[in-house]
Amino acid sequence: EDQVTQSPEALRLQEGESSSLNCSYTVSGLRGLFWYRQDPGKGPEFLFTLYSAGEEKEKERLKATLTKKESFLHITAPKPEDSATYLCAVQASYGNNRLAFGKGNQVVVIP
Amino acid sequence: DTGVSQDPRHKITKRGQNVTFRCDPISEHNRLYWYRQTLGQGPEFLTYFQNEAQLEKSRLLSDRFSAERPKGSFSTLEIQRTEQGDSAMYLCASSPGGATSGYGYTFGSGTRLTVV
Numbered sequence: 001e002d003q004v005t006q007s008p009e010a011l012r013l014q015e016g017e018s019s020s021l022n023c024s025y026t027v028s029g030l031r032g033l034f035w036y037r038q039d040p041g042k043g044p045e046f047l048f049t050l051y052s053a054g055e056e057k058e059k060e061r062l063k064a065t066l067t068k069k070e071s072f073l074h075i076t077a078p079k080p081e082d083s084a085t086y087l088c089a090v091q092a093s094y095g096n097n098r099l100a101f102g103k104g105n106q107v108v109v110i111p
Numbered sequence: 112d113t114g115v116s117q118d119p120r121h122k123i124t125k126r127g128q129n130v131t132f133r134c135d136p137i138s139e140h141n142r143l144y145w146y147r148q149t150l151g152q153g154p155e156f157l158t159y160f161q162n163e164a165q166l167e168k169s170r171l172l173s174d175r176f177s178a179e180r181p182k183g184s185f186s187t188l189e190i191q192r193t194e195q196g197d198s199a200m201y202l203c204a205s206s207p208g209g210a211t212s213g214y215g216y217t218f219g220s221g222t223r224l225t226v227v
Contacts, residue, residue, distance in 0.1 A: 004153070036218075043115075043202050043218035044154065087153055097142060097206065098167060099216070101153030 002027045004102035006088050012108045013078050021073040021105040023088030033071050034099060035064050036087040044087055047073075078109045115219035117203050123225045124193055131189045132222045136205030143186050144216065145178055146202040147171065154202055160186060161208070193226045200224075 003026040013019055025033065032051050036044035048057040050066040057064045061082060063074040073086055085106045089099040116135040124130050136143050141162050146154035157176070159167040162183035172178075175193075180186040190197055200223050204216035 041220075041223075043204075043220045044216075046217065089153070097144070098156040098159060098169075099154075101155070103151065103153050 002090055002092055002100035004088055004090055004100055006086075006102035006105050008105065009103065010106045010108075012110060013075070015079060015109055015111050016077050018074070018076045018078070021075070021086055021107070023071040023073070023102060024069060025071070025088070025090045027090045027092045027100070029093035031091040031093040033066055034089045034091070035062075035071070035073055036089065038085045038087055038104065047086075073105075075107070078107075080109045080111050083107055083109045115203055115205055115217050117201075117219035117222050119222060120220065121223050121225075123227060126195060126226055127192055129189065129191045130193060130224065131187055132201055132203075132224075134186045134188070134203030134219060135184075136186070136203070137217055139207065140205035140217070141183065141208050142206045143180055144204045144206075145186070145188050146204065146218075148200045148202055148221070149198075157188075190224075193224075195226045198224055198226045 005024045007022045032049050034049050035047040038044045048064040053068045055066050061076045065072045085104040087101055087104045089101040091099050118133045143160045145157040148154040156169050157172050158178050160180040163180050175191045178188045200221040202218055202221045204218045206216045
C-alpha cells in the first residue's frame with residue numbers, strides 16, 4: 001500500500017527564516033509526486049508535480065525537489081502569506097490516478 | 112469556467128438522515144474524483160469516474176455511500192443513514208485525461224458535513 005509521511009507536522013517560522021518540509025514516500029512505481037497548498041476551510045491548491053529523481057520545480061519562494069525516497073519543499077525567506085498546510089501526495093504507476101496523501105505540514109509564518 | 116464547484120458548502124444533518132452533495136467539474140475534464148478529509152488528516156480517496164463510468168472505489172466507500180456521474184458531467188455523492196463518523200470535508204476534484212496530468216488535480220472548496 002502506498003504510504004506518505006510528512007515531517008514536521010507543524011512548523012513556526014519567523015518571516016524571512018528559510019526552512020524545508022520533508023515528504024517520505026513508499027510506492028510501487030512512482031508515476032508522480034504532487035505538492036499542494038491548503039488554506040483553512042478550502043480545498044487543496046496545486047503547486048508542483050515531480051516525476052523523476054533529481055527533478056526540481058520552483059514557484060516564487062517555493063522549490064520542490066525529488067529523490068527516490070523523498071521530496072523536499074524548500075521555503076525561502078517566507079512571508080506571512082505563506083502560512084498554510086502543505087500536502088504531499090503520490091500517484092502510483094499502476095493506479096487509475098488516485099492520489100495517496102500525507103497528513104500535511106502546517107506552516108505558520110510570524111511577522 | 113472558473114474551476115470545480117461544490118454544493119452545498121456546509122451541511123448539518125441529524126444522524127440517520129440521507130444527504131446528497133453535488134460537484135461540477137471543469138468542463139473539459141473527463142476525470143472526476145471524490146475524496147474525504149477529516150481534521151488534521153490528508154484527503155483520502157473515495158471514488159473515481161472517467162466520463163460516466165465509475166472505475167474505482169475505495170474500501171472506505173461503504174454500502175451507505177453511492178456516487179453517480181450521469182452523462183459524464185456533474186457528479187453526486189449520496190450518504191444514506193448518516194453516522195457521526197461521516198462528519199468530514201468531502202472534496203471533489205477533476206483532471207484532464209491522458210497518462211499523467213501535468214497539473215495534477217483541480218480541487219473544489221469542499222462540502223463540510225456535520226452529523227449531529
